[in-house]
Amino acid sequence: MDPNAASQQLFDLWKRQIEEGTQAWARMMAEVPGPGAGAVDPTAFWRPLMDQGVATWSRILGQAPASPDLMAQWKQFLDQWIEAWSKALGQAMGTEAFAQALGSYLDRWLLSQGPAKKASEQSAEAMLQALGLPSRSQVTSVARQLVELDERLERLEDGIAALRRGRDGKESQ
Amino acid sequence: MGQERFADVVERFTQGYQVPAPAPEVRQRWGEEIERAQRRMANFARLMLDPVEPKTGPTARQEVFRKNKSRLYRYESPRTHRTPLLFVPNLGISRPYIFDLLPGGSFVEYMTAQGFDFYLLDWGVFGPEDNGLTVEDCVTRILPRMAAKVLESSGAAGLSVLGYCMGGPLAASFVATFPEVPVQNFINMAGPIDFAKAGLFALWLDKRFFNVDRFVDVIGAVPADMVRAGFKLLKPTMDLSTSLNLWWNLWNDTYVEGFTALNKWANEYVAFPAEFFRHWVGDFYQQNKLVRGELRMGGRRVDLSRITCPVFVIGAREDYIAPPACVKAFLDVVGSRDKEYAELPGGHISLIAGRGAATHCWPKVSSWLARRS
Secondary structure, eight states: OOHHHHHHHHHHHHHHHHHHHHHHHHHHHHHSOOOSTTOOOHHHHHHHHHHHHHHHHHHHHHSSSOOTHHHHHHHHHHHHHHHHHHHHHHHHHTSHHHHHHHHHHHHHHHHHHHHHHHHHHHHHHHHHHHTTOOOHHHHHHHHHHHHHHHHHHHHHHHHHHHHHHHHHHHHHO | OTTOOHHHHHHHHHHHOOOOOOOHHHHHHHHHHHHHHHHHHHHHHHHHHSOOOOOOOOSOEEEEEEETTEEEEEEOOOOOSSSOEEEEOOSSEEOGGGGEEETTEEHHHHHHHTTOOEEEEEOOOOOGGGTTOOHHHIIIIIHHHHHHHHHHHHOOSOEEEEEETTHHHHHHHHHHHOTTSOEEEEEEESOOOOGGGOHHHHHHTOTTTOOHHHHHHHHOSBOHHHHHHHHHHHSTTHHHHHHHHHHHHTTOHHHHHHHHHHHHHHTOEEOBOHHHHHHIIIIIIITOHHHHTOOEETTEEOOGGGOOSOEEEEEETTOSSSOHHHHHTHHHHOOOSSEEEEEESSOTTTTTSSHHHHHHTHHHHHHHHHTTO
């Protein structure tokens, strides 16, 4: 039997199975109320990928005996697969529905994080105070004062430089 | 094929597949492939068991000035061009050694070899004591001082400014707010200007979905891990394709060396100071004040039309952090008559770092600037 015909048959079957699966998925997605214009179209996403994949694999397995190009073709296939997923995820994450979900998740996280952070900071502060060690806020406060001092020194330097420029200007006149 | 069983088809396929003896050329290529596989394994073992810390930043430099966490570096070069170049990268997110990553793969090295007097502003890594730092502080207090130091140390009458990524809008705001500073040329490389076109970040940070005030009030400074999570979410498949490409090129020692350095950089995220983040997201992303001319800094309106020096804008075709449209918008708002736009292949990082950048981007920047320096 011609190996090419056999491989073609195998891939026809595989392709049909995937297509049927995709259609089922599309039907399922259509039943779910989507976020509107931004809804993902799984058929549009899968079809080019499937066609490319099938063509690549038909070509690969049509070669007899197996060539080292098999590795490169496998890599190419994986690259395409990753790219297709990247596109699909990009589509999904580019919708307002996703942005809204992300925002809500973050809000919930902040609601729980806020009090927890405050409590842990207070307990750490109390513990360090009991041990007679400087707390984080005290160290931060000292560092902030240094930054402010640095700023003031710079302003003084600027003032002196301006005075010098003025004096030099007068002298040259 | 009708209702045939899948297993029958597979069996027929395998039986019908008769393997003739491979040609000598195919045998030789299989031999090469096996050799590569062995080298892959050796490099993999080396990466796992004896990882070597990559040496980044090969170009010699000296610190010219420091202000709080920020540093101004001047790189060694023949300095054949009169006008010094101040490079302003992003604040937070990542460290600037990506611009001088490895010998032969460094933007700084290339520009200095072309004779530019190259200055790099390293914003530094800010701590909780810097949570009060705002975008306005950067534009009205840090950048003017850095520009003055560039002029002072170079002895030049004017300077060129190159803003990359977030450094683009920051530097543009600075140049527009201080027209008295003698900026002779301005380059905006992958710097977002019209934030309405800033892709996924613009959508996710939209004020309908993201309350920046609540966020900053609760967590303060945006920690490095959270910055990492945000950027990973932009391209969730990035790690997968990076790993796949590493495996594929693992036999190649040069690739592995480059990967190790790049990987070190790519995993070294930097936190945002709290107020800076509030100002950046609120004014730039959510209200798009820069391009609308509504931004005020140091008591002055930031009017981009006051930028009248020659302007070069560079966007990257596959940039999903600062898509080309939001970068290109700069041309519509500046007052310059000598202005040019180039859209180059690559993404946000590969625009300026890596082999592609050495071919497409660096020579373009250098030749545009050389004619005007």
